[in-house]
Amino acid sequence: MGVGNRFKKQGPPGPLDESLVTRKRKDAPAAAPEPRGKKRSRTEIREFKKATKVAAKANNPNKVAMSEHRLKAAKPAKKVVPAPVSDEDMSDDDDLETAMEAVNVTGLDALGSASDSDGLDDDEFPDSGSDIVDSDDDVRKTAMWSDDEDEDEVKEKLTAANIVGLSRKLDMQKAIEDAEAQAELEEAAMTTNIAGDRPKILEDSEDEEGQPISKLATQDLQLLRTRLNDTIRVLDDFKNLAEEGRSRVEYRAQLLKDICAYYGYSEFLADKLLNLFPAREAFAFFEANETPRPMVIRTNTLRTHRRELAQTLINRGVQLEPVGKWSKVGLQIFESQVPLGATPEYLAGHYILQAASSFLPVMALAPQENERVLDMAAAPGGKTTHIAALMKNTGCVFANDSNKSRAKGLIGNIHRLGVKNTIVCNYSALEFPKAVGGFDRVLLDAPCSGTGVIAKDASVKTNKTELDFMRLPHLQKQLILAAIDSVDHASKTGGYIVYSTCSVTIEENEQVVQYALNKRPNVRLVETGLSFGKEGFTSIMGKTFHPSMKLTRRYYPHTYNVDGFFVAKFKKFGLTPANAVGANGAASSSGKAAPTVPVQEEYVDKRPIKDSDEEDSDFGGWDEDEDEVYMQRAERAQLRRKGKNPKAVPPKKSNPAGKPLADKVEAKVTGNSAWKTEKADANGAEEAAKKGVKASGAKAKKVDGAEKAPGKKQAKASGAEASADAKKADVNGGAELKLQKKKSGSGPRKAKA
Ligand SMILES: C[S@@+](CC[C@H](N)C(=O)[O-])C[C@H]1O[C@@H](n2cnc3c(N)ncnc32)[C@H](O)[C@@H]1O
Secondary structure, X not given: OOHHHHHOOOOOOOOOOHHHHHHHOOOOOOOOOOOOOOOOOHHHHHHHHHHHHHHHHOOOHHHHHHHHHHHHHOOOXXXXXXXXXXXXXXXXXXXXXXXXXXXXXXXXXHHOOOOOOOOOOOOOOOOOOOOOOOOOHHHHHHHHOOOOOOHHHHHHHHHXXXXXXXXXXXXXHHHHHHHHHHHHHHXXXXXXXXXXXXXXXXXXXXXOOOOEOOOOOOOOHHHHHHHHHHHHHHHHOHHHHOOOOOOHHHHHHHHHHHHHHHHOOOHHHHHHHHOOOOHHHHHHHHHHOOOOOOEEEEEOOOOOOHHXXXXXXXXXXXXXXXXXXXXXXXXXXXXXXXXXXXXXXHHOOOEEEOOHHHHHHHHHHOOOOOOEEEEOOOOOOHHHHHHHHHOOOOOEEEEEOOOHHHHHHHHHHHHHOOOOOEEEEOOOHHHOOOOOOOEOEEEEEOOOOOOOOOOOOOOHHHHOOOXXXXXXXXXXXXXXXXXXXOEOOOOOOOOEEEEEEOOOOOOOOHHHXXXXXXXXXXXXXXXXXXXXXXXXXXXEOXXXXXXXXXXXXXXXXXXXXXXXXXXEEEEEOOOOOOOOOOOOOOOOOOOOOOOOOOOOOOOOOOOOOOOOOOOOOOOOOOOHHHHHHHHHHHHHHHHHHOOOOHHHOOOOOOOOOOOOOOOEEEEEEOOOOOOOOOOOOOOOHHHHHHOOOOOOOOOOOOOOOOOEEOOEEEEEEOOEEEEOOOOOOEOOOOOOOEEEOEOOOOOOOEOOO
């Protein structure tokens, strides 16, 4: 684990799109190769000295020699773009910084997309209709350069300055890290065995299960690591390296114990994770969990463009580059002189801090403009806001989370990022599609054990028990059926469900997907459309899954330098059979009776698993007395607006005590003037259903996602404003959703759509 690890490259393909850079500079003179005997820059010398010092500290002459050798051998930066900037110019950190400061990202070809049309695409250039972004690109570009400068020339120089400087720095860091790693390996090999010998790993004593255990003190981390290496070497070449009479099982048992001791996992979890990979790969996985993933931000294309954002941040002293060709909105951060969660751009919602792997489920979902999309477990909203951005704030997103306090954070992000097409709900997702259904697409980013994000949360190493791996998959299975049932199979543009977790276990991924395939014959797996990722397992540890499971995608920290993740995409092509497991309210979004298709019955406990922190909070709840005051105030305000004196008009009779408030709080989704406003009254549920708002037995609980504004009873849901005096509902591109207040025991008030 080293400082440099923070700066490791982000996933495939490589972040710098050299082809783009070279293509863009096709008019530039051919670059001369870097001279062989090139004088080392001050930075390089400094880095070399650092490496030498580190090695010397470890009192290891080999390491010093290794570092020197590695540095000599270090090739000129692979990504370095020969540029009209001299070595001298870029030979110092100060110079690099100056260049970074000077850089204008409008000219940073590398920050463009891979598209042929000037590296730009819709993603990067939102509609000119956006209220904040000045989409006149030409105007923007010209404004950035002084009139007397040749724009191309300046672009050229500054582009090169940024890239060369960054690349050089990265390559130096990599060279040093490689040198250290290699020296460490060699040191380890020297300490124990000469390569090729049969290492003595297993001892004769046995543990309570009859497995041989070594007497090696587990506190001796260096020796433990050496033995880990040796055991893996033996397992790789068992025939030649195993001791006589020893079985693979014995070596594996030793490996498991050493992994637990070295990395601090419970034996239960280490065993589960070890089973996923061959021994050497498992070692790489455990090792990768010890280092943080690169910091990544996602450009909010509702507010800005990636190139513009990059330039602003570079000007603030942030070193960054595009996350990779696979994303047009991600920026990987290498170093920052400012806290990225507090820049003016952050506060203005130009970006969100988001792990690269979290882009993937949304990319797989591929929401389209004007669709109705459900994000079933949405808080804190990284994916919801991405969905809204891809939809360019059109259509309607229902962002649901069962955890009230987390849902508040979701509302905060939605507001900050300028999302205006989203309604926040606070249900258990198991209540869908009864609450609302008939969606074009549904994302289920399921609650999970987090075995893919151990680098972020090391407590996962020890706090997950067997019970968790029964409870979580149980919940995930129920949720995935609810997700499928909430989709309109007849959707003209969609009919898709994406299931994702930030876990790598089979129980939470392939087994859940297989369960869905078994219980819902009306869905099949389809390509995720993601350009990288390992195939899901079709068989592992004696379990076999449907061959189409290979269409699902797995992501690991050690393979792509992203958080561990799983993504599966389903297409729904028919109605859910009425007698299918948990098919309550699932039959049809169009109100037609579902054909009876026999499906194997299985008892599914539909009782929601309670979140421990799900105590009643004021999230979206109603307080009738308080409401009454606000309602009256709103009425007075309305009268004043009409030019009437509120005092001259007799006050309306307030609701008799005990009677449920008949007032209808209506949620108006603002920001999309194109939406029709059509009224759906109390009897209009059926009509609303026809319009796409699923109303069958709808018990829409706080579909408003209402947020109480202090001093004003105003329900807001991401640009959706439910105001008591507005008395209008305009939800779902045409269907008006009236939320009728109704008492429901001690729980939050429910509303009927
Ligand atoms: C992996 S997180 C979601 C992250 C979110 N999609 C994002 O990108 O920011 C899982 C979420 O599921 C929520 N959750 C847990 N059980 C749920 C349930 N039964 N219904 C709805 N949400 C649930 C948790 O509160 C948590 O916020």
